Amino acid sequence: MxxxxxxxxxxxxxxxxxxxxxxxxxxxxxxxxxxxxxxxxxxxxxxxxxxxxxxxxxxxxxxxxxxxxxxxxxxxxxxxxxxxxxxxxxxxxxxxxxxxxxxxxxxxxxxxxxxxxxxxxxxxxxxxxxxxxxxxxxxxxxxxxxxxxxxxxxxxxxxxxxxxxxxxxxxxxxxxxxxxxxxxxxxxxxxxxxxxxxxxxRDPDYSVPDDEFFMSFLKAVFTQRRKTMRNAVRNTAHISGLGEPDAVVKAADEDLMSRRAGTVTPAEFAQLATLAYDVGDPGGY
CATH class of the missing domain: 3.40.50.150 (Vaccinia Virus protein VP39)
Known part of the structure; x- marks a missing residue:
């Protein structure tokens, strides 16, 4: 210096x-x-x-x-x-x-x-x-x-x-x-x-399949932070770009989907976003 x-x-x-x-x-x-x-x-x-x-x-x-x-x-x-x-x-x-x-x-x-x-x-x-x-x-x-x-x-x-x-x-x-x-x-x-x-x-202690999709997924579910994750995922497909939100809810951990976004850790969001990317038909990603 x-x-x-x-x-x-x-x-x-x-x-x-x-x-x-x-x-x-x-x-x-x-x-x-x-x-x-x-x-x-x-x-x-x-x-x-x-x-x-x-x-x-x-x-x-x-x-x-x-x-x-x-x-x-x-x-x-x-x-x-x-x-x-x-x-x-x-x-x-x-x-x-x-x-x-x-x-x-x-x-x-x-x-x-x-x-x-x-x-x-x-x-x-x-x-x-x-x-x-x-x-x-x-x-x-x-x-x-x-x-x-x-x-x-x-x-x-x-x-x-x-x-x-x-x-x-x-x-x-x-x-x-x-x-x-x-x-x-x-x-x-x-x-x-x-x-x-x-x-x-630093690099996060988790991985996501696509940064842009991860950010869109976060934006979507946090618009309904007072809802359960189950309802937030279903109600915000127009924001996240998911074609099959119900498939994500069905495949995801039931306890996680019963919680609200404000209690979900970044690593859990990453895990859910990866699942959504795999089974939720995210158009454009």
């Missing part, structure tokens, strides 16, 4: 130099708490490859500055043209030295670089879409979400927060809430508390 945090830029001063005010309507909530900013890069695993760190939603560059202190190279994505121009000016030296690349555009549309890790204060309105663009890359991530979203990502079967998000995120990585962040850490303040989420990539 290169550099240190001792001369980190002041986040409030960056906002003043940029001459901007965060706009909640555009998901602009600048992280201004120095202590949180300083901690974020440290949530990457100790053995993480920081040769090329990706930041999504760079804003005025307070986190960018901290990442430059620990990474060999940083790519920062910012969709606001005014902020992207400010970043290019503020960090001109790092850009000239080849340590920083500013990508102006929407993180859902731009081509992502071959990054080795990501540390980002995500725009909350598209945080789910961005997370599921990053998770399949198999890189360690440190991402800021709304607290409720982060807790749902990290939840285990049987917990109130457990749901489709928990299973799909956990398909790609171990998920942990590293810390909660109060609204006062941002300018302007969001309406809700936030959470820093660590994701450590």
């Amino acid at each position: 290169a550099g240190s945090e001792t001369n980190a830029r002041d986040p409030d001063a960056l906002i003043r130099r940029a001459g901007v005010r965060g706009n909640p309507d555009f998901d602009q909530h600048f992280l201004v708490d120095d202590r949180v900013l300083d901690r974020l890069p440290g949530y990457l695993p100790a053995d993480a490859d920081t040769s090329h760190v990706l930041e999504v939603g760079a804003g005025t560059g307070a986190l960018t500055d901290r990442l430059l202190a620990v990474a060999d190279r940083v790519t920062a994505i910012e969709r606001d043209p005014e902020l992207a121009a400010f970043l290019r000016e503020e960090f001109a030296d790092a850009i000239d030295e080849g340590q920083l690349t500013i990508v102006e555009g929407d993180a859902l549309d731009v081509d992502l670089p071959a990054f080795t890790a990501s540390v980002s204060n995500l725009p909350y309105g598209i945080s789910s879409e961005i997370a599921f663009r990053l998770l399949p890359t198999g890189r360690p991530l440190v991402l800021m979400f709304q607290q409720e979203f982060g807790e749902r990502m990290a939840a285990d079967a049987g917990e109130d927060e457990y749901g489709r998000l928990s299973v799909t995120a956990g398909h790609y990585a171990d998920i942990e809430v590293a810390e909660t962040v109060p609204r006062e850490a941002f300018d302007p303040q969001p309406r809700v508390e936030s959470a820093v989420v660590q994701t450590t990539p």
